[in-house]
Amino acid sequence: MPKADVQAALSALTHPACRRRVSRQQRIDFHGLHLVGANLGGADLAGANLIGADLCGANLTESDLLGANLNEANLTGARLTRANLTRVHLNKARLCEATLTGAVLSGADLARARFNGAVLHGVRLTGAILNRTYLNDVRGLSVKALLSARFDGPVFGLPAELRSAPAVKDRLARG
Numbered sequence: 001m002p003k004a005d006v007q008a009a010l011s012a013l014t015h016p017a018c019r020r021r022v023s024r025q026q027r028i029d030f031h032g033l034h035l036v037g038a039n040l041g042g043a044d045l046a047g048a049n050l051i052g053a054d055l056c057g058a059n060l061t062e063s064d065l066l067g068a069n070l071n072e073a074n075l076t077g078a079r080l081t082r083a084n085l086t087r088v089h090l091n092k093a094r095l096c097e098a099t100l101t102g103a104v105l106s107g108a109d110l111a112r113a114r115f116n117g118a119v120l121h122g123v124r125l126t127g128a129i130l131n132r133t134y135l136n137d138v139r140g141l142s143v144k145a146l147l148s149a150r151f152d153g154p155v156f157g158l159p160a161e162l163r164s165a166p167a168v169k170d171r172l173a174r175g
Contacts, residue, residue, distance in 0.1 A: 010035070014043035014063075031069075041079075101140070110149075116157070125149040132156070143168055 014028065028048040038058045046066040050073050057077045064084045071091040075098050082102040089109045096116040104124045111131040121140030128149040135141065136157030143165045146158075151171060162168050 010038055010040065011043075014040055014045055046084075111153070120145070130155050135159070135162075147171060 028045060030053050031049045031051040032053060033050075034054045035058055036054055036056045038055065040063055041059045041061040043060065043063045045060075045068050046064050048065065048068045050068055050070045052072045053070070054074045055078050056074055058075070059079045060075075060083050061079050061081045062083060063080070065088050066084050067087045068085075069089045070093050071089050073090070073093045075093060075095045078095070078098045080095075080098060080100045080103050083100070083104070085100075085103055085105045085108055087107040088105070090113045091109055092112045094114045095118050096114055097118060098115070099119045100123050101119055102122045103120075105128045106124055106126040108125075108128045110128050110133045112133065114134040115138050116134055116136040117138070119139050123141065123145055125145045126148045129152050130149050131151075131153030132155075134156045138157075138159060141159070141162060143162060146162055147167055151174075155172070158168070163172075
């Protein structure tokens, strides 16, 4: 959990009303930062550079991360309920035990991302790229959501109830 002054600065930098006063070309750069337990609920992080950031246990509920780069970020146990993760880059990111209920991951790059034990009720994966993506013990992922994603490579650890669905079997067989 960041100290109070750091949390206040994070809140000010990412508050949607403050971000409207700044050019969209001015991207937030938090790459590699230690933001464990940060409260970024409702934050405007569209286009942000969060490569390799440690966001374990962070609150990103209802945050806008449209097009953000979270490659190799650690989001273990993070709360991303109803977050906008459209076209986000999550290559090699860790989202183990994260809560993504109602999150939108349309067009997201999920290659080599690890979602082990994540809660995925109501997620939207339309056009999301699955390639060497780990879905071990995920909860709440629907067949419909899974099939709306692009299978650009193998998907590991699909729960039995998804793996055994006829449409999923067919999709996996086609590669």
